[in-house]
Amino acid sequence: MYKSLLLVGAAAAAFLYYKTHAPLKNPVADAEPPPIAVSVVTTTPESVFRCEGKQHCSQMASCAEARFYLKHCPAVKMDGDGDGIPCETPPLQCAF
Numbered sequence: 001m002y003k004s005l006l007l008v009g010a011a012a013a014a015f016l017y018y019k020t021h022a023p024l025k026n027p028v029a030d031a032e033p034p035p036i037a038v039s040v041v042t043t044t045p046e047s048v049f050r051c052e053g054k055q056h057c058s059q060m061a062s063c064a065e066a067r068f069y070l071k072h073c074p075a076v077k078m079d080g081d082g083d084g085i086p087c088e089t090p091p092l093q094c095a096f
Contacts, residue, residue, distance in 0.1 A: 057087035063094035 049065050051073035060066040060078070066086040069076050078086035087094045 057089070057092050060087065060092060063087065063092055066092060066094055 049068040051069065054060065054069060054073075055075060055077050057066060057078050060069065063086070066078055070078055070084070070086040076086075081088070085094060086092075
C-alpha cells in the first residue's frame with residue numbers, strides 16, 4: 001500500500017512539474033497570420049476623356065482617347081473594319 005501511495009505521489013509531482021515548467025504554447029500566436037487583401041484603385045484614362053464631338057483618328061491625341069471615343073461616344077468613324085480596334089492606320093496605329 002505504501003508503494004502505491006508513493007507511486008501516485010510521484011506521478012502527481014511529475015504532472016505538477018510538467019504543468020508548471022513546460023513552455024506554454026499559444027496556437028493562436030504561433031499560427032500564420034492570414035493574408036491581407038489589398039485592393040488597388042487605379043484611374044483609367046476613361047475618367048479623363050469626355051465626348052466632345054470628335055469623330056476621326058486625326059482628331060485623337062492618343063490610342064486611349066480613341067478607345068474611349070469608340071466605346072462611349074456616338075457617331076465616331078475610327079473603326080473601319082468593325083473589329084473594335086480604333087485607328088489601325090497612321091497617324092495613331094492602335095494595336096489593341
